[in-house]
Amino acid sequence: MSVEVRVPTILRPLTGGEKVVTANGETLAAVVADLDGTYPGISDRLLDDSGLRRFVNIYVNDEDVRFLAGLQTLVADQDAITILPAVAGG
């Protein structure tokens, strides 16, 4: 299961500047774990103890995973995953 992951500017220092990387896994959680193996530290930027960080958005094929199965969302070969930090503040 090879998927394409679009990485936002703020996380590109962790991917050697790469905007699009590939990863493997059958669920989003597995993809994030695989990414963290290749780019250590990325998981901590996406997840906290309760799961996906509140102000991080992850989309699988243009669907916000919060409206799918969250980290348990199944991914298929060639799926496109996009990570975007929320644009938010007080």
Add this chain to the structure above:
Amino acid sequence: MRIYPLDQDRNFKTTGPPRPLKTGQIYDQGVLRIRADLVAAMVAQARSDHPDESCGVIAGPSGSHRPERFIPMLNAARSPTFYEFDSEDLLALYRQLDNNDEVPVVIYHSHTATEAYPSQTDIALAGEPEAHYVLISTRETGTEDGPFELRSFRIVDGVVSEEPVQIDGAVE
């Protein structure tokens, strides 16, 4: 910096004399240089959305630091103390920017009861190290016309740096 009209000729205090823009010019770093019509559009939206916070992006060519395309966004939080782009809108926005080879040069939002300075939440959530974060305060005038407060900041790794705003043209 605070920008207030100096007199009835609608002159605005800026950091230096406006210079004409050249097409394709790369803006200097360390200053936000922005057209007066874009400033007017942000202020008008902030007044229109008051007392809720208003928000949006001004896109520009990747690497240019030149704000060009005004993209008002809905505040999904519809709150006087918080703003957040809707997650579907956010994805559509970034898809469009990528396709146009644009970046969010300016990310703006309003404060409706406090000064135009990043809050702790703004600082904690700032996710675009290359963006110029513009804050507008409507605390003095609410929905009415009048003097406005608009300031620009870079926010990187929790560190806020204010930068001068140079407005090209007169804000109508």
